[in-house]
Amino acid sequence: MPIRDFFHRRGAGSPDIPDDLWARCGNERCRDLIYSREFEKNLRVCSKCEHHTRLSARARIAQLLDPNSFHEEDAELRPGDPLGFVSDGQPYRDKLADSREKTGLEEAVLCGTGRIEDVAMRALVADFGFMGASMGSVVGEKVARGVERSVQDRLPLVAVCASGGARMHEGIFSLMQMAKTAATLARLAEAQVPFFALLTDPTTGGVTASFAGLGDVLLAEPGALVGFAGPRVIEQITKQKLPPRAQRSEFQLEHGMIDLVVHRRDLRPTLGRLLRHYSPPTAYAAGGPSRNGKEA
């Protein structure tokens, strides 16, 4: 019996098998057991069904950016609780503390400078594990500050987006972030500094409707849910059945909402090419982005 079948029968979680030896595909229709090392090598994409597993912000940075090139900015910004919000008996402050503990992050987005294929850039990376990467005032502030810095230092911007939408726990302070991030991006466009948005599963709500939708080039991972409201909400409101795979990235590509659907293994070279093609020459001259002096 092939060893893989043996483990299939026993299943992960058996006392004889270390928990981290196998990973399970997150696709409900697949649920294949994958050897963890192979899974990591495959950038956490299922080799059987090509399902792209959601990544933490740190894992995404490790996959996408050049090794050790990420330097975090605004790491000290922490969300407050302006409304003293409580939902289902749980205070917002406690939810934040839980998310902090679970993810090791202060908020649902990381901002910092780095390099992709040796081209200097600034990255904004969302972590869906932190309260569904919902956009509260600090997420919006970090995005806006990152954009403003790029207006100043002309570093091209790459946002890796994921979000369940605005953070209801902060009420109107959350909704204000849509206008704020969109306004700063208008200044970035005026300054002719490129902005690439990579939409990952799921990118929805106020984030899609603000900074995530404003990329000069909109890329998405295969199969990612990309849209404003989710399909179930749309069906409930319109009383119409949506076509299969509606609001998945391939559907959005066919209907002109995004520009490219890119497999995870091709993201680095694709972003590298885009950065080289669109980056303003000053970004090369000022920052000396090519460590080895070659033409970036």
Ligand SMILES: [Zn+2]
């Ligand atoms: Zn799978």
